[in-house]
Amino acid sequence: MFNPFSHLIPERQTTQDAAFPSSLQVSDEALALKALIHGQQLSAVFQPLLDCRAHSYMGFEGLIRGPENHPLHSPDALFGAARRNQMGLELEYACLQTILIAFAHLRLPGKLFVNASPACLLDPRFKDVENQTFMRHLGLPPSRIVIEVTENQDITDFPEIQSTLAYLRSLGFQIAIDDLGEGFSNLRMWSEIRPEYVKIDRHFITGIGQDDLKFQFVKAMQDLAETCSAHIIAEGIETATDLQTVRDLGIAHGQGFFIARPHASPLKSPNQEVLDMLCSRRVAVFPQAIASSSITTARTLLHYIEPIAHHADNDQVFLRFESDPQLEVLPVVEGDIPVGLINRHTLIDRFSRPFRRELYGKKPCTLFMDPAPLVVDENATVQELGLILSRAARHYLFDGFIVTCQGRYTGVGSGHDLMALITEMQISAARYANPLTQLPGNVPINEHIDRLLKAGVRFAACYADLDNFKPFNDVYGYRRGDDVIQLLGQILVEVADARLDFVGHIGGDDFLILFQSNDWEARCARALKMFDEQVMPFFNAEDLERGGLIGENRRGEVVLHPLPALSIGALIAESCYYESHHEISTAAAEAKKQAKKQRGSSLFIERRRPISQNLPHHDGNPPDLILAS
Structure with a gap:
């Protein structure tokens, strides 16, 4: 076959004589690489x-x-050897030839x-x-x-x-x-x-x-x-x-x-x-909709800087800073254990004084390092880092912190990057997540509904709401009320499949779950049962014994309010009947109202198809009502 690379790849028998005066002048690695290239032993x-x-x-x-079982079998080994032996172009041309021929043959x-x-x-x-x-x-x-x-x-x-x-x-x-x-x-x-x-x-x-x-x-x-x-x-x-x-x-x-x-x-x-x-036809639940994805750790802020050994002298440190104008700090390690941090401006300031470099240049770098740097594990959350920095001395904000994995050095993080990330997270949370539960708020809820409708996916939109929640807040206070709301959010996340189901927090005690799981009814029933069991510790013995809360109604009369319960209104949604998140949210809210008419925790399933926008009607299939004690 015609080979345009023949002028680049000499004949095998003349390779060593033409390229090298003596085999002693080349390494075994170079000879092995030459043999692979010119012996056509590469494969695609x-x-x-x-x-x-x-x-x-x-x-x-x-x-x-x-070749299999050869030291240069892997591409990393091949191209690493080529770089070390200045044979990069020769190897690239041989690879190109091999790949073209194999592709055409197959x-x-x-x-x-x-x-x-x-x-x-x-x-x-x-x-x-x-x-x-x-x-x-x-x-x-x-x-x-x-x-x-x-x-x-x-x-x-x-x-x-x-x-x-x-x-x-x-x-x-x-x-x-x-x-x-x-x-x-x-x-x-x-x-x-x-x-x-x-x-x-x-x-x-x-x-x-x-x-x-x-x-x-x-x-x-x-x-x-x-x-x-x-x-x-x-x-x-x-x-x-x-x-x-x-x-x-x-x-x-x-x-x-x-x-x-x-x-x-x-x-x-x-x-x-x-x-x-x-x-x-199932639609992916994008990660910002998963509650656990809100946990951001120090690993996110990690930036690797080649550390310097503790026995290195100050002249070596100075040369590192001089060669890299962007380098602000230099971690010091003993083995792979961090022992200190050297600040660029501190070192240069000391060296700028008369005779200081002559006096201290050959001294160990530990002389000018901070022996007590801020060290955090890579799994520390951003919130924990922010708290640590806020309580630490001011210079740590400028020097940053060392990040470790099981005590071993992995990199550094800067206080500036940490503050920027926290600010970005707060802005994002304010726009897209409920601050109490950190679950997605109205914007991502609406976006996910529209994605489901656009994909033509059949899903269940379940509106969850707490009954008799205002009397509970009046008796126990808003702080205890927030705890109950967080409990409900955790239960809904637990019963949902994070790969398929979207859990959003509309606001207050209102939540929306968009189920693609086939067993969504069983998941809702499980949520009702879990709530009834786990909410009990929030009530005092007297209220449990009387089965309700003593409070005033809207006319100022003292009445006995039932204990809070969970109502879920479910809507089976299909794109042929609904066009936007507006229609879905309205119909789901109507289903929730039907569930709230029942005493105790309940699931109402609206199976009726709408005859016009936002207007449900009967088609011979009555709605389902599932009660849970």
Whole structure:
């Protein structure tokens, strides 16, 4: 077969003689790498890229492997060896050749994504006409190739790379950038390169269904991609929940182990589990709607700074600060245990005095460090951190804090970032969450209802409200009333399935649960029972004995009010009968009123279909009423 790379890959028998005067001048690693490249011992594997809308593979990413059971089998080992031995371009060209031939041989459908470093793209040989002839010979037109620009080296000449990419686009190639979100530099790459495809780093996708911060990052990236007319590819999809969340965010393409692992001979269409997930009409409950996702820890604020050993001298510390103008503090460790923190301005101020550097430059860095820095575990919540900082000495706010995992150094956090995060959380909570329960408020409730209706999902909207709650507040006070409201919120979260069901707090003692669980009636019955059992400790013995609360009615008369109970009005909602959250909320509130007409905790299920907007009527199926003592 015609090989355009022959001028880059010498014949095997002349490799060592041509490249090296003596085998003693090269390492065993370099020789091993040369042998793999020129012995054509590299092999290609392909990982599918899923089209969530078409339910098919839109293409495959070509990846490279060394021989099985070889020290250079993994791509990390291969490219690490190439960097150490200045053989990066040689390896890249060999990988490209191997992947192109294997892709053509397997007759895989869709596009082929191939990785190329900026250095490879700028190499004149990459644009050689023979390469285009080689691809035509394989039956691979440029329109089927997406060049994935990797960020394993900095781009120093953007105009030149833009010119190269413009030429490649004129031939029909498309461009992608990899690992968006891994660093600020690839945000600039996006701006400068304007790729057709953008791959979101797997860190932000794996676990996105349970992580509010990851979800918000990815949502922002998706919004930006739509503005730039770029296609987002979500890497690192490892669970059905990850895929469902990505799908419901509107991201069209995904890649990850849940979809398919890299394989030398991959299947040409998705497996049944993936198809079932894509065809499912259930709507993902976005993570900001899950109560537990509101717990933000010090890990969120963690920023890794390479620490300095306790036996290092002050001159070494000074050089670290001098080489990095952005470095404000330097953690000091003994092994991997933090023992102190050195402030940039403190050290430089001391060194600026006459003869101080000459006197103290060779002294141990522990001389000028703070031996009692603020140290917190990575699982400490943001609220706990804020309280700790507010009670600590003022300098800790500027120096920040050291973050540990089981006592071992993992990074540092800044007081400025902590204050910014707390402020952001408070603003977000005020707009989107109830401050008493931290459950989603009216805005996310309405958004989730509209998403369910848009998806055509059949769901149950259950309006939960407490009966006789005002007399309880009058007798026991608002503080005890808040405790009961929090109890109800906890019960509703517990009976709901966080993967399918949305629990929102409308305000006061009013809650709304949007069930996609098939057993939602049993879950409601369980909530009624749990409330009746767990609310008992909130009453004193006298009220329990008389079975009610002594208080005044609206006319000022002393009466016996029943003990508070839980009423749930349930509405079976379908998009063919309801068009917006306004109609759902009105109909659910009407169902709740029917439930409140019954004494004690009760569930009322409205099964009647509306004959006009917001107006329920009988269709021969009477509503159901379930009572719970």
